[in-house]
Amino acid sequence: MKKGEATQKSILEEALRQASTVGLEGLTLGVLAERLELSKSGLFAHFKSKEALQLAVLQAAVEHFIAEVVAPALSQPRGEPRVRALCEGWLRWEKSRRMPGGCIFVNAAVEFDDRPGPVRDALVQSQEDWLDTIARAAQIAVAEGHFRPDLDTEQFANDLQGIFLNHHHASRLRRDARAELITRRSVESLLTRSRRTH
């Protein structure tokens, strides 16, 4: 009961890599098996359906995201430092070697926004959790006195998410070399106007 888990893990790794470039729907059992030097049926046996594979990939991505972005931020001091850590974490995440095609959540979000089903449901949940994580970190920053008391933290989370989405757009599609610079400036601007006005 050990070999199976190992291959399943390597399958999910490669599937995540593939899905980040061609999408969760563009993911194909055939080429996935080929790259893993596995037979298609041998690979398929690990998951009862393609949809189950997609869900597993998504769940694996969520676990990675929590481990690499959320958790490190939570180990930072409460308040603005933690919010900054979330931003840095996301920027690191988007460049991750694990996803050569960019953040899988962004890709899947657009792919499944009109495709009802369990994959969409899981995706929506993960995005709501993420926005909530940002908003909660901002709320703590308010409580710590770093951000102004009347800050709308939900609005803050949406604004930050917009900055991230534009970063994906700028760096992935337009291949704008200054994407990261522009993104960082936007983040700084958002943080500045969220602070106490003194």
Add this chain to the structure above:
Amino acid sequence: MKKGEATQKSILEEALRQASTVGLEGLTLGVLAERLELSKSGLFAHFKSKEALQLAVLQAAVEHFIAEVVAPALSQPRGEPRVRALCEGWLRWEKSRRMPGGCIFVNAAVEFDDRPGPVRDALVQSQEDWLDTIARAAQIAVAEGHFRPDLDTEQFANDLQGIFLNHHHASRLRRDARAELITRRSVESLLTRSRRTH
């Protein structure tokens, strides 16, 4: 040479509708022909390849976008009113009956950001043109004295694009009922801090 143009037009209309929900790659000649009550080969004869159809859909979308978003804004007074008109235009565009799955540029951008070829090239061009249109409108607002002289108009365009992308995310994926409210607040905030500081 008239019948052909008419059917070609109706093909592009339905193709745009379909592509907005399932993507330009998910677009399928079979179901497209079926919905148009045409044979697959009859439809195919109008375009030499699927890629040519995708390019035609994209070009048609650009023409619609210019006619429905950019042109109306250009008929507004120079300066902030014109910038506002671009925002209102985009919000209208995203809800357009023509695209039940939301803005096709957003969908295609994510779909083709890692898929080299003429479709990607055309898409990049359209997005750069759009950002340029925003930046130029902002520059005019600076010249008119509506926006502060030291405003980075390129940054402004990116920030606005981020707001739009988040709106797509919020309304399409999360189906957040308050998406438009949040988006409008973000736009107002961006406009406010772009004005002269007096």
Add this chain to the structure above:
DNA sequence: TGGACTAGAACGACCGGTCGGTTTTTGCAA
């Protein structure tokens, strides 16, 4: 009548998925 337009059948390639049998790994007894 000629040229634009369309239908229909067929193609090779690939898709997700199934099935029966073979190989490999594992848990356990000696």
Add this chain to the structure above:
DNA sequence: TTGCAAAAACCGACCGGTCGTTCTAGTCCA
């Protein structure tokens, strides 16, 4: 540690179906 049977993992061939594309033949209209 070794031997061995059961279980888990894997393979190759194959299924029905759909994809984009091609070709031929007919139809419609100017």
